[in-house]
Amino acid sequence: MSQARTAQEERDPTLATAVHRRLREDILAGRLPPGRKLKLRDLVEQYGAGPSPMREALSKLAAEGLAERLEHRGFRVAEAAPGQLAGLIRSRVLAECAALRAAIADGGPEWEEALLLAAHRLNRVARSLDPQRFVSNPEWEDRHRDFHQALLAGCGAPPLLAFCDRLRDEAERYRALANAMAYPGRDVAAEHAAIACAALDRDAAAATGLLAEHYERTGAFIGTSLGRLAGAVAP
Amino acid sequence: MSQARTAQEERDPTLATAVHRRLREDILAGRLPPGRKLKLRDLVEQYGAGPSPMREALSKLAAEGLAERLEHRGFRVAEAAPGQLAGLIRSRVLAECAALRAAIADGGPEWEEALLLAAHRLNRVARSLDPQRFVSNPEWEDRHRDFHQALLAGCGAPPLLAFCDRLRDEAERYRALANAMAYPGRDVAAEHAAIACAALDRDAAAATGLLAEHYERTGAFIGTSLGRLAGAVAP
DNA sequence: CGTGGAAGGAATTTCGACAAAACCTCCGGT
């Protein structure tokens, strides 16, 4: 038993990173509702780590925008108002469309091939684990993320890509909060195929237009769901 | 003397934020060269704060991209290679042009008026404190920052604006590292006026084109300066 | 009856010491 470490522990070299990951997942999944006070004492008890790693994890989350710090008043989970969602979606559309346009203009053959591959892999995986009702398929989520990353990867602007990832995480949180995973009346697969097709055709106008629609449609849907739920998740 | 706090201390409610600000300024000004090891013991001694606030400041800097953390190996100042500068400039051009385009399309009268005002105020301040040789004028720097912020403020995407601010800070660091503040053979004031004019004319193509040139020219200049200095700032 | 202020309680922030990990050096073996 010389290697008693699990794979999870192997990826989290320090307690602070481990607790950061767990907190992050809990916020992204909506288990910690927006605005919830994050009391250090309770967290220490619940996550089984000292105040130092916990504080560091919270600080990191605050920098990522998933939590907010109130000086001398501790931390709380970031708010999730419909108005903020609008700004988020708008930022996402603007940033990703800019990156996509750049990728279309300057992306090399390796970008093309990676995108083709990612689109193919996404198509090979079922969206839902259950054909009858919607059950989130982790592998589809991964392929979906990979597809959108591959779409922008050719833009040659790593900081912008990192920013897009962060926005994706935040959008993910809203999606979980609205916990309405089954987008009604949409053929998501067809939308992805159309985006990839336009990008590979080097049609920037069409590609960015489709991408913007892709996000705005989801955003509008989540926004209304969230509006109905507003206040229902109070602590 | 019931209010013994200075204005500086008033804005830094906790030791961690104060130390964060100081470290940030030292990195941005280039006083801490890229790649420099940030040993906790030394920092505690130099900045006069305990390990906890210092660690928290470093964690925040790492999240901002100004420092990088090596698990179990502490922190170091973020690297500054010419290749990374290229990605940074590219990200900046893409993000700001997207925001500018959105502001031009949707910016209301408040945006127009604020931009007009910012452009005017920038013109009223001298670029250099000394007419003969270049001496950085703090007020011009402030007005310059305000101008660029006002330019994008109408885009309605707060996260994108925050991202642009972060990129500006990083670019500032490169500028300080190349410590070549006097851009030779350029009429910066005219460039700003042209950008503002195009934006107010709602000419998105012209405005974004000018903005991109504005940054790329500076970036290219700093890149060559940095290339010459590469390795000269080793610890 | 409403308002201002002070004391009490709770939470955050900070400190200093402990434990664990990584780096460097040195030694022995091949």
Added chain:
DNA sequence: ACCGGAGGTTTTGTCGAAATTCCTTCCACG
């Protein structure tokens, strides 16, 4: 001479308690 490993040193990461700050409540006063 070179590679591999063990020991010591430095540095990081973690813990629990003390100090400071903020919020709440209660009482006195206008």
